[in-house]
Structure formats: C-alpha cells, structure tokens
Amino acid sequence: MKFSTNEDIEAPIEKVFEMFCDFETFERSAMRRGADVRRVDAMTEPGVGMTWRAAFEMRGKPRQLELEMVIFDRPNEIVLESTSPGMLGTTRFELIALSRNRTRVRVELEVKPLNLSARLLVQSLKLAKNSLTKKFKLRVAEHARNMEERHARRVCPAGRMKNADF
Numbered sequence: 001m002k003f004s005t006n007e008d009i010e011a012p013i014e015k016v017f018e019m020f021c022d023f024e025t026f027e028r029s030a031m032r033r034g035a036d037v038r039r040v041d042a043m044t045e046p047g048v049g050m051t052w053r054a055a056f057e058m059r060g061k062p063r064q065l066e067l068e069m070v071i072f073d074r075p076n077e078i079v080l081e082s083t084s085p086g087m088l089g090t091t092r093f094e095l096i097a098l099s100r101n102r103t104r105v106r107v108e109l110e111v112k113p114l115n116l117s118a119r120l121l122v123q124s125l126k127l128a129k130n131s132l133t134k135k136f137k138l139r140v141a142e143h144a145r146n147m148e149e150r151h152a153r154r155v156c157p158a159g160r161m162k163n164a165d166f
Helices: 013-020 023-032 116-127 129-155
Strands: 002-009 036-039 051-058 061-073 077-084 087-099 102-113
Touching: 002 129, 013 087, 013 102, 013 129, 023 036, 023 051, 087 116, 102 116, 102 129, 116 129
Parallel strands: none
Antiparallel strands: 002 102, 036 051, 051 061, 061 077, 077 087, 087 102
8 A cells, every 4th residue: 555745845955855854853743643752773873774663553453663764865865664563664755856945755655564464454544545645645745834834944033034035
C-alpha cells in the first residue's frame, strides 16, 4: 500500500533540507500524538544509520516500530526504512529546487505486509484508503506550511523588512 503527495515550499532547498534534519521536532510531534519515540544510535551528525524505536497504538492495538535512515543525500533525498513485527515500510522525502527560493517536496510512504495478520491490517487500511490519503496529504501540507512559516520568521524577524521590500 502506497501513499504519496507533493508540496511546494517558499524556501531554498538547502533550508528545507535543514528543517527536515531537525529530527527532534519530528520526535516531539510523534510524542504529542501519543507515541513513545527513542533515538537509539550514537551519531552526532545526521546521516545513514540514524535509528529510532517507537511504540504507539494503532487500530486499538499496541505497535512497535524501528526506523533507520538508509539514504541521506543532502539536499536531495532522505529515505527511512521501518520494520515492525510482520510489516516493512519505506518513507521517502525527495526535494527538488523549483527556483532559488521555492522547493518541491515529494513524500512517499509504502507499507508491505510480511505475514497474514499484517495482510489483514493492510487490507483493512485499503478499505479506508480515501480517508487515509486525505489525512496523509493534510498532515504533509500542514508540515510544509509550518516549514514555510519557520523559514519566513528566520528571514524576516518581527519588525524588520526583507530586502525585497525596499
């Protein structure tokens, strides 16, 4: 089962990639939604091999997940692979510079069941694919808006004018 969407962000590709590397923000966001997220690697710089463990509830059952960064191609792409009992997942973030100050982000999430119970779960998710796709797209769009706002606050702090305003 696969979900994908594109969002355009008013910020240079390097800044957007930098915000995608703010993994603590993603961790806090997941925790606010009820997940227990722990970083388990000892890396000090973002890169291949970063690993997290997460526990959360989905469809009324506790779930465990391990996430590992398998591709880190600055400033173009980040790929995370997730494993859980019976399921594999891949999350891909691709960045494309549309102009000096505009970046397109493509987010893809693919889930593959490995056993019968996971197949049943994915089958039930397929029945709700339209509503799940809407939620996925809304969540990505919300995150893109937040990134745009964060970038705008850095470029134009309160009370100061941007160079383009002169």
